[in-house]
Amino acid sequence: MTDDAYLFLVDALPGPGWQGTPVSLVGELECLETPAVRAWLDAHETDATSAALRIAPPEQTGMIPEEAERLPVPLDGEELERVRRAGATDPVALVEEELLTYRDTEEGRDALLRKALAAGVPVHRIVELSGVDPTALPSTPRP
Incomplete structure (x- = not known):
């Protein structure tokens, strides 16, 4: 890489x-x-x-x-985010948008993290978008 x-x-x-x-x-x-x-x-x-x-x-x-x-x-960072979002599949792009919104609230945290994992959002992207500690992520995605 x-x-x-x-x-x-x-x-x-x-x-x-x-x-x-x-x-x-x-x-x-x-x-x-x-x-x-x-x-x-x-x-x-x-x-x-x-x-x-x-x-x-x-x-x-x-x-x-x-x-x-x-x-x-x-x-730059903003351009890279636009490239990533433009190339994301619709379900991944929607969940990534939710993760960005999550930064401002803790409501529904666990459900959103599970949803992101289940949608196939890579762990590094979840951490980057949500600001959550990687150790706080559920070990297996649940529906």
Whole structure:
């Protein structure tokens, strides 16, 4: 795993398997205006609005197809959160939003933590979004 997110290009749309998150779903990213990214896009005769331009957060870079053209890009914390949310499945995205809201209240804590685990939200994301101590998480998700 790397600390950088990666921009990459996919050839066939839609194709089987993981295709990453279209940059157009994420919104504006500062890195898209840097000379390095603009030169990379120009070299591949594409731009930031292309349906073939995708982005992967650091924890998903191992899933980028080996043959894909790729470029590491730094993202700030807010941009990285938008990339992660844009690429999350609907159930995971909904639970992650609840975890962010949870920071302001303790009501329903255990039920929400179980729900997040059952939805497949990774433990590190639950801790990051909710601020809960990892040892406070239930050991097994319950419905």
